[in-house]
Amino acid sequence: MTTLENRPNTALLVVDVQNGVVEGSHERDQVVANVGELVEKARRAQVPVVWVQHSGEGLEKGSAAWEYVPELKRSDDEPLVEKTYGDSFEDTPLESILADLQVGSLVVSGAQTDACIRSTLHGALTRGYDATLVSDAHTTEDLTTWGAPPPAQVIAHTNLYWSHQTAPGRKAGTATTEEVTFTTAP
16 A cells, blocks of 8 residues: 555565664564564565664674674675664665665564664655564563663553554554565565
């Protein structure tokens, strides 16, 4: 249903599943395993997998914290988008990569739920993409010291509100890793 013309394809976005981002995150191992399963599903269906990697304070480019977790391996032919803002589209080549791949629908996974995942979802929807959040393939760290709800509640709330998100001519929603099926065209 995307509002982007001639964009019948779907892509999987793997956002910031980096050592320094997911270390100590809620249900880290299960979420990383679910992201890995999504990557394999996408590859089997010949659906593009686009990797997003954040750099900034505490995530210096080239550092161990900046590297993707060892459980996930990007193929050389899969695009890598480096970013410095929460929204994966902001000041990056993501839009042009997706345009070249004729992608109008995104399946989003990764970290952090209450930062880069939310920003990227909203960024996608406002730019005309359909955006599905994989409800069991995103996570966040415990920020209760700074007044945030516990991670499980942040994740549950994000899943709740994204499952009811709407915009003219676009669709949003959630699906579990098991429910996600990939096709290259609707």
